[in-house]
Amino acid sequence: MNPAAHGPTTWSPARIRLALLALAMGGFGIGATEFVAMGLLPELAADLLPALNATAPEEAIAQAGWLISAYALGVVVGAPTIAAAAARWPRKQLLLWLVAAFTLGTVASALLPTFGLVLVARFFAAVPHGAYFGIASLVAASLMGPGKRARGVALVLSGLTIANVIGVPAITWLGQQTTWRVAYLAVAGIFALTFVAIALVVPWQPGDASASIRRELGAFRRVQVWLALGIGSIGFGGFFAMYTYIAPLATEVAGLPASWVPVVLMVVGVGMTIGNLLGGWSADRSVRRSLRGYFVALALALAALGLVAAWPPGLIVGALVVGAAAAALSPVIQARLMDVAGDSQSIAAALNHSALNLGNSLGAAAGGAAIAAGLGFVSPIWIGLGFTIAGLGLTAATVAIDRARQRGGQVLSYATGAIAVADDTA
Template sequence: MTLSSDGPTTLTPARIRLALLALALGGFGIGSTEFVAMGLLPNIAQDLLPGLYAQSSAEANANAGWIISAYALGVVVGAPTIAAAAARWPRKRLLLALLTAFTLGTIASAVLPTFELVLIARFVAALPHGAYFGIASLVAASLMGPGKRAQGVALVLSGLTIANVIGVPAITWLGQAAGWRIAYLAVAAIFALTFLAVLAAVPWQAGDPHATMKRELRAFTRGQVWFTLGIGAIGFGGLFAVYSYVAPLATEVTGLGPSLVPTVLIAFGLGMTIGNLVGGRLADWSVRRTMYLFFALLAASLVLLGLTAAHPVGLYLGVFLVGAAASALSPTIQARLMDVAHDSQSIAAALNHSALNIGNGLGAFLGGLAIAAGFGYVAPVWIGLVLTGAGAILAVASLGLDRARGRRGVVVPYATGAIESIEL
């Protein structure tokens, strides 16, 4: 039996599993709404930018990539704002409010008539993204118990990665068959189902009664928080430079038919699912070693994909490895943020998703520029490699600073509440 965070209520293992499943279902919906645009980008471009698409499909696809960037910008704005303002809210009530906003925003994305209005709707629909993952991660960590913080984060994120195995390919197929607007309505239905699941299964958890916006925003006064945000924002651009344009990469470079694009997304999603779970477990062992390992693997995977994307085996293997290495970094970076943010835990748990979606927007934007400039659909892979290298350099600098302080006998208060010496 496990105690809930409120103290008096005991939870059976079955109830805990149901609660974690409900939280992960929200991640499944978020993964679907965030990534389905990648597979349907040509369909969206043809429908919302018909004149430009008739002149140049490559330029229309690049411009349609702004839909991805608009969603990423919404995450960046919404995550710290909502997390800081609502840290005192009971966590279950906040999750339900965020799921309501997701549902309405996704419906608006599906029904609005023009490219400009859809851009606005995608921005608005993204505002709850980071706050949901942040609060859900805190709830999951409390349900998992001591010493399993990163694994709790990974379980919530597993919904997002599984979405890339099942949800995104299935909804991409639906969008290709029935129209991209129907695809977004299907995503809205997932959010509505998640609302009911969280309502029924997640135990009531109080917010932090001592939290204030000033205390949460204090995280931004810490240099290591900015270092870690930079690691995620720049390093994850390597993933999204590739993922944003994976559909035209598969059809125009590898020569696959549009009907096979969902299978490429499945390969991406399988890699992300496996990498996320492995990264969560390894990060509970050593954040530093896990970050070094998977930045190296991500760089090697991008090189492999860039050199072999013209061949189907190279494409499938490359996207699988890119997805696995990048996804392993996500719970690792979130654990690092929660360590260096000290008592600003609500905003720290949400800021990871701001950082990753800056990477989303940056990768999509730079990849789109390269395609529009005529460098081809492989160019975003090499841009991704540069961004990954820059993120790795920031990781070495940040963790190296910790090691230097450790040699001077400095200790760091970890987010679990324990005081641990810096790893040497």
């Protein structure tokens, strides 16, 4: 495939904006397919686990949370696998294949009849997730130009956060008024529209001709890559421990009617949108300071939410702040991974989403276990606080290694205010 056959290499500002919008639309669909289950857990439990739901509704809701964990595990498996194997593919072509897979997987999730089959479908529907965000982030960073890498990442992620403002609440409401299956078919429709948008307006970009599976997997030889993955999976798990069970938190703890669940989801989405843009801006200035600051903010927000969750205004304000602090971490962690991964950029861009969704799976599972043990619907917040504190500890460790190597004379690059470790194989 020849770039000359696909138009000029210099694109107009209008074409770039349309391309970024199309990439963000994919993020919107991913946000909808990933998070809509959190608002529809009671409906999923009632439909797919009717016997358990009739006798032990708390246990049924906790088991329905496995659907969220299954999706997260699909991301964990798919992101590095696809990113490493397909790094040489033309990026637009790869994006189109990934969106097609999303569409089919979401349709299967909506149509399969039993809990076990839907669980499997959610796993496979998630496999393209990390690779999509990774490749889309590389395309966006290229379109944005030098010095705006993290802002390009944040623009792609903005589709996901805006989904939590508009898409997830609206589709949750649709699922409450009809069935959760109709809600997932609506999500599949978003992916179909995304396929058309990317095909029409995203410029052709070559893959990395020098990439190889061996080179991409070389990122795993770097201790700082593993620490960055730990920061994302363990630290971000704190948010998902709370967010997975936001519906029962709103109805059973704060005493709000079920019709308020989409409102609470919208509030979290507003916070996530603000936080994502703030995180992209600050990461282009200092990744390390941003990591520390946002983890401290997330820990404080979770602690405050745990104390005031039974008070509806406290729940709403707390959910807003937790969403903002958590979403700000996402582009920061992605920038950190790309800084420390050396020339394994394709897999680094995708691994962030493996890490965050491992956090999703761990947080959802730990929060569900606490609920099933009879600790109540507030307990996932305290579980989440523990995860967040652990993430802050890992952040301190990775910063300490940077400083030790700097004192030891290793070369550090301070491009755009972030730190890139030039030799980090120890």
